[in-house]
Each structure stands twice: as structure tokens, then as C-alpha cells.
Amino acid sequence: TLSLAKALSGGNNIVIIGMDGIGKTVALAHLATLAAHNDPQLGELSEIIPFLAHVADLSMTATDPKDILNPLIDAASEHVSFLDLGRVAGFVQHSFKNGRALLLLDGFDELAQDGQQAVTEFLKTLLKVYPLARVVTTALPEQIDGLLGLGFAPLALMGWDSHRQTEFIRKWGEQWTHFIASES
Numbered sequence: 112t113l114s115l116a117k118a119l120s121g122g123n124n125i126v127i128i129g130m131d132g133i134g135k136t137v138a139l140a141h142l143a144t145l146a147a148h149n150d151p152q153l154g155e156l157s158e159i160i161p162f163l164a165h166v167a168d169l170s171m172t173a174t175d176p177k178d179i180l181n182p183l184i185d186a187a188s189e190h191v192s193f194l195d196l197g198r199v200a201g202f203v204q205h206s207f208k209n210g211r212a213l214l215l216l217d218g219f220d221e222l223a224q225d226g227q228q229a230v231t232e233f234l235k236t237l238l239k240v241y242p243l244a245r246v247v248t249t250a251l252p253e254q255i256d257g258l259l260g261l262g263f264a265p266l267a268l269m270g271w272d273s274h275r276q277t278e279f280i281r282k283w284g285e286q287w288t289h290f291i292a293s294e295s
Contacts, residue, residue: 112269115142115247116152119213123264124238124246126255131220133268135249139163139215142247146213159213159245160206162187166218166226171233176240179233180204183214210243219248219258231257238262 115138118125127135145153146161153159162183169182180203188199206212214237219230234246238261250258255265271279 113266114152115266116145116150116154116156118264118266119156119245119247120154121264124262125248125266126219126258126263127247127249127268128252128255128265129249129268129270130251133270135220135268136217138268139217139247139249142213143215156213156245158211160211161213161215162203162206163215164217166216166222166230171229176236179236179240180207182233207237207241207244210241210245212241212244214244214246216246216248220251220254227254227257231261234258235261 115125115127119142127138129135140163143161143163144150146156146159149157151157164183164186168186170185171182180200184200184203187203188196191199203212216230216234219227222230230248234248238244238246246263248258248263252267255263259265
């Protein structure tokens, strides 16, 4: 087995593959949290800047290389204060240009084939303009052809065995009893 952080240390862009509900979105969110906290688990990537986005929140119509970051700038702009709005574009561009950006793109596995082709074209242009940027996305096992052509390395998530599932349920129950049941 290989952790997501360890898989990224190899220098590849990653496509997390697995069936619906196995935890691909959670894996992206976990990786974003590690990066946001400069966690040493990320090794050489501990200083990387995460950009977590869902494909449904991005307009992937930008095909002009000079405008390729616009969907990410627009998405990031929705989450900053009015006072910081003017600095978002420069920050995003600087992060991607200097190889400090980690794009965590969720939802590829939720798109129809034409939507996947649009995202693949977006990623192709993005990686051509910003070859130092790192990308992690999600897909179902049968959807990775376009991503493999871009050099993405597939990383399959391993599901929990019955022992781990039982242990999780036990711990969840303990926490529920301690925090929720005691309050009510």
C-alpha cells in the first residue's frame, strides 16, 4: 500500500480511482488539509499550496493558454474577503508559475464523457502552460483513458476490511455517546 502523500512524492500527477462511495472526495479533502497545514507527511511538498475545487464549480470553457487559470481564480475569488479580492489573481498565477500549486480537482468521475473531455482539454492546456503544477483528480476505473494520456498515474483506493469497519463503528459509537448523547 502507498499513502496519497507518498504517491505524490514521485513527481506524477495522480488520478484517484475507485468506485462511488469509496472515499475519493475524502482523500482529496484530506490531502488539501495536509497541504494547508504544511504537514511534514507531504515531505518535499509540505510547502505546496492546495487549490481544492469541484468541476461543477469551474467554467472549463477557457482554452486560451493565457486565460487557463481564470476558472480557478474565479472559484478562489468566491472565498476571499472583499479586501483581498484584488490579490487573488496574482496569488494564483504566482503559485502555478513557481510550481507551488496543487490542484485537487474533484468530480471528474461524476461527468458525462463530453464533460470529461472538456476537463481533460483544460488539464492538458494547464499542464502545458504550467508544467510545474501538480494535479490530483478522481475517476472511476473505466474513465481514466484521457488522463493516462496526459501522464497521470492511477492510484486505487483500498477499501476497509470488515475488521477496520467494525473498529470505525465502535469508535464512532464511543464518540457519539461521549459528545452527543451526553448533551441531550
